[in-house]
Amino acid sequence: MELSSKKKLHALSLAEKIQVLELLDDSKMSQSEVARRFQVSQPQISRICKNKEKLLADWCSGTANRERKRKRESKYSGLDEALLCWYHIARAKAWDVTGPMLLHKAKELAGILGQDFVPSIGWLVRWKRRNNVGFGARPVAAAAFRPEPPPPGPTSRAQPPLSLQDFSPEDVFGCAEVPLLYRAVPGRGRACDRVRVLLCANSRGTEKRPVLVSGLRAAPTCFSGVSSEALPASYHPDLGIPWSEWLAQFDRDMGQQGRRVTLLLAARVLEELASLPGLCHVRLLPLSAAAAAAAGGTPALPGSVVRAFKTHYRHRLLGKLAAVQSKRAGISLAEAGAGITVLDALHMAAAAWAKVPPQLIVSSFVQEGLAPCKMPLCPDEASQMPPVPGGLSLQEFARFVDLEGEEPASGACKEETGAEDGQGGQEDGLQPLPTKADALRALGTLRRWLECNSTSPELFEKFYACEEEVERLCCL
Numbered sequence: 166m167e168l169s170s171k172k173k174l175h176a177l178s179l180a181e182k183i184q185v186l187e188l189l190d191d192s193k194m195s196q197s198e199v200a201r202r203f204q205v206s207q208p209q210i211s212r213i214c215k216n217k218e219k220l221l222a223d224w225c226s227g228t229a230n231r232e233r234k235r236k237r238e239s240k241y242s243g244l245d246e247a248l249l250c251w252y253h254i255a256r257a258k259a260w261d262v263t264g265p266m267l268l269h270k271a272k273e274l275a276g277i278l279g280q281d282f283v284p285s286i287g288w289l290v291r292w293k294r295r296n297n298v299g300f301g302a303r304p305v306a307a308a309a310f311r312p313e314p315p316p317p318g319p320t321s322r323a324q325p326p327l328s329l330q331d332f333s334p335e336d337v338f339g340c341a342e343v344p345l346l347y348r349a350v351p352g353r354g355r356a357c358d359r360v361r362v363l364l365c366a367n368s369r370g371t372e373k374r375p376v377l378v379s380g381l382r383a384a385p386t387c388f389s390g391v392s393s394e395a396l397p398a399s400y401h402p403d404l405g406i407p408w409s410e411w412l413a414q415f416d417r418d419m420g421q422q423g424r425r426v427t428l429l430l431a432a433r434v435l436e437e438l439a440s441l442p443g444l445c446h447v448r449l450l451p452l453s454a455a456a457a458a459a460a461g462g463t464p465a466l467p468g469s470v471v472r473a474f475k476t477h478y479r480h481r482l483l484g485k486l487a488a489v490q491s492k493r494a495g496i497s498l499a500e501a502g503a504g505i506t507v508l509d510a511l512h513m514a515a516a517a518w519a520k521v522p523p524q525l526i527v528s529s530f531v532q533e534g535l536a537p538c539k540m541p542l543c544p545d546e547a548s549q550m551p552p553v554p555g556g557l558s559l560q561e562f563a564r565f566v567d568l569e570g571e572e573p574a575s576g577a578c579k580e581e582t583g584a585e586d587g588q589g590g591q592e593d594g595l596q597p598l599p600t601k602a603d604a605l606r607a608l609g610t611l612r613r614w615l616e617c618n619s620t621s622p623e624l625f626e627k628f629y630a631c632e633e634e635v636e637r638l639c640c641l
Contacts, residue, residue: 177203182213182220189214244282247274249296264289265423273335273371329427329450334527334536335372336426340365341466342406342434343474344569345514347380348505350486350498351557351565359569360507362514363406364466364474365415367426368530370523374415375399376514379406380507387506390598397515400507408438412447419446429465429535467529470521473550476566477517480551485509487554520551601639608632 177185181203188199189210196214200207213220248271255262264286271284271292292298329337343362346354365374376398393399401407412428419426425446432451452465482505489501530536553562599607608631615628 177205177209177213179220185210185213186217186220243278244271244275244280245292245295247278248292249298252296252298261425263423265421267292269422269424329536332427334369334530335367336424337368337429337530337536338365338372338374338426339368339429339466339530339535340374341471342431343471345475345478345510346568347507347510347514348482348502349565349568350502351483351561353499354568354571359404360510361404361406362474363411364471364518365428366466366470366521366526368527368536370526373518373521376511376518377401377406377411378507378511378514379403385507387508391508396511398511398518400511408434412444412449416444416447431465467526467533467535469529469532470526472566473521473525474514474517476550477520478513479562479566480554481513481516483554483557485513604635604639608635 185199185203188194188202189196194202196210197207200210203210248267251270251274252262252267268284268286268289271289272282275282275284341364343364345360345362346358347360348358349355360378360380363377363379366372377400378398379401380403388400415428425448427448427450430449430451435449435451485505486498486501489504490496490498493501527536553559557565612628612632615625
């Protein structure tokens with residue numbers, strides 16, 4: 166006797182389920198008759214009647230896929246709804262929404278919702294099917310990015326420019342060119358030690374662009390053998406910031422993420438640029454001197470953010486100088502400062518920028534009227550600053566942080582010797598490059614020193630991570 170084959174399930178699409186409901190409402194057909202007509206079982210027709218209100222709501226929403234036969238609910242339904250809401254807002258503003266842009270936004274929303282979720286291409290395809298999302302023809306962008314003229318009369322400091330309203334907070338960036346005496350000591354700074362640091366962050370504080378340092382030296386000997394790609398910041402061998410190159414790279418990075426952002430920029434920078442690179446993903450919004458004065462002297466990056474960076478840098482610099490003094494007895498603070506190289510400054514600047522807290526950046530943008538919408542303010546900015554170093558009063562340390570505002574001392578600068586060198590340093594020639602064996606021996610020395618000096622378990626955890634990465638690199 167032949168076994169009967171299992172009956173194949175015939176699922177109905179949303180459009181067909183609406184037809185079923187119309188037949189049951191408009192005619193005197195029974196559920197069994199409708200089931201035979203659509204070649205499905207009677208219990209399936211019964212379930213359709215039971216879910217009548219939900220089916221009609223999906224049909225009337227205009228966002229449901231009417232040809233989809235099964236609607237599987239996403240595990241991250243809250244994220245689904247949040248992303249769909251953002252998508253409708255973006256389309257209403259005629260934004261050029263792309264797949265990479267949706268993936269970036271979904272990851273950000275997941276973080277806000279506290280969900281450990283990394284969206285994939287497959288998830289995005291299913292999300293589009295669930296919500297009947299199709300990019301279709303892309304809207305034609307405006308011919309030029311001209312900021313709207315401000316209304317007549319005084320502008321409120323708390324009211325951001327109208328053009329900022331077209332962007333979400335994470336897509337509004339501000340930048341500042343910061344002068345820095347990179348190896349100054351309290352009460353003393355030389356003009357030849359001046360470099361310029363370019364800082365850039367978005368108004369939500371979730372993204373900080375890598376630090377760029379420009380200086381006078383064309384080829385400092387401290388960079389010999391150093392891979393520029395491995396550094397946490399970049400160095401430009403000229404005192405001026407290479408704006409054209411930097412803007413072009415910023416535009417490429419945003420293009421790879423499928424984003425369109427705006428960058429607040431000092432108007433004088435655009436005036437000084439000989440040629441502006443063609444930007445497709447970055448909209449420049451110049452902040453004139455008059456607009457800055459109306460906002461209380463606000464630069465294109467809030468002044469409190471710049472000061473926080475300089476405070477962390479000075480604090481780190483004093484810590485390094487104290488370490489050099491402890492190693493070489495009898496050396497003065499000024500002599501220790503002479504050993505700080507541009508490469509040291511590059512690392513300290515990257516570390517200081519990383520320590521500027523996102524909450525401070527958010528509150529600074531809001532307070533100075535550079536954020537596109539209201540966001541919660543930071544409750545206590547002072548508590549997020551490093552403590553005043555020992556040996557200095559609060560007023561002395563504040564003056565040290567703002568040392569660039571004073572007239573620097575004149576005189577010839579000594580050649581950089583490096584903080585780790587002895588008496589001769591690099592003046593006697595280039596030091597040999599460290600080998601893999603040197604790196605492994607240094608790890609052993611550092612671990613032994615930590616073991617003998619009652620270090621905390623947390624510090625050992627950081628050492629283990631560093632040790633593992635160095636050993637991995639040595640095996641390459």
